[in-house]
Amino acid sequence: MDSDLFSRRRAERFAQLLDEANGGRRHHVRSRVDDELATLVAVSQRLTADRPDVQVDQDFRSGLRAMLVATAEREGIGAPAAAKSETAGAGASTRASLLPAVTARRARARGAILVGIAAGAVALSGISAASENAVPGDALYGMKRSTERAQLALASSDISRGQLFLDFARTRLDEAASVHGDRIGFGAVLDDMDADTRQGVRLLTTVAAQRADPAGLDAVNVFVTGQRRAVSGLLERTDQVERDRTRRSLALLDAARDRADALRAAIACGLPTPAASDALGPAPGTCPAER
Structure with a gap:
């Protein structure tokens, strides 16, 4: 039939x-x-x-x-x-x-x-x-994450999606702060936070490089400044394993800031769109030294 x-x-x-x-x-x-x-x-x-x-x-x-x-x-x-x-x-x-x-x-x-x-x-x-305030382990947490995926599907541009990913990374940080006495759960939330950070930074740096427009890099810098300050607060935890895991997230934020700064310099000196790329987006070359 x-x-x-x-x-x-x-x-x-x-x-x-x-x-x-x-x-x-x-x-x-x-x-x-x-x-x-x-x-x-x-x-x-x-x-x-x-x-x-x-x-x-x-x-x-x-x-x-x-x-x-x-x-x-x-x-x-x-x-x-x-x-x-x-x-x-x-x-x-x-x-x-x-x-x-x-x-x-x-x-x-x-x-x-x-x-x-x-x-x-x-x-x-x-x-x-x-489900907006649900945390890992709550019955509505799956709905919360599904809603985030729906927001990404409805986003109108890569810039919008990149900013959404950074917003989700902030949300994951709030969730991580609510996890206590669970090393695996704490690490899993930070893994998701770092994944959202990479996705958001990659989208915004890619658009900035393609358009030779540093506007997206401004969003990355603002995010890194606030997020790094908040993530540093997790270093006050008494569990050494959780503190070590937190330092990995801080290292990622530092790498994102360095990538945004390098791309900003490349755009300013007129370098072409980088051919190389990684998890944080285009990897620019070094501007030629002034004589």
Whole structure:
């Protein structure tokens, strides 16, 4: 059986069941997937009835709206029929007039799925807000990290993603400060913090080198200054293993600062974009000495 056709029929039947559940006209047909789809319909009703009592983050709302609008445009949902006929030409107009009613049902099904995605995303954003202060070991910590990945997916540029990674590194530092009596857990959080630091620095230094613009390097320097001061506070721990692990994170921050300074000098003296690169981004050469 054509899997695309089968999936389309499932979507159309799901849209019908949603209509019926919301008081719409009943369709006097039964499908063998009704029992399976009934669970999804029940979830949709619960999401509608039990709206989360939280304030949805404006950036999340804007990003979600942009994603849904882009999907709607790509799928042709809600496009005026007249506009389509004008661009399609006479032959396409004749063909469009002969399309079966299933075309409209497909559009409604796609629209229902988009609405379902939006409702689910807004509901999950409530859980996301509740998980904001979760720390490793908490039940909602996985949701917190998933929310961060969603933010990265919605970021509009490498600069935005780089800054997000640095923000996440700050968050990991706060989490590390809350871990006590657990060497493995403490080291794991610092590992994640260092990974976020490398990712953020690499993205920002790469953009700076490609554009010959030190603006991204300013963000790196500001981050390193504040982060290094905060990480140094972890050296007050009594556990020697944890202090040694903290020094490794401090060494990474020093390396990030040195890389930003070297790139700034390379941009100032007009060196070309470095060909060599590593975990912290482009590795510039040395400016020629002035005579």
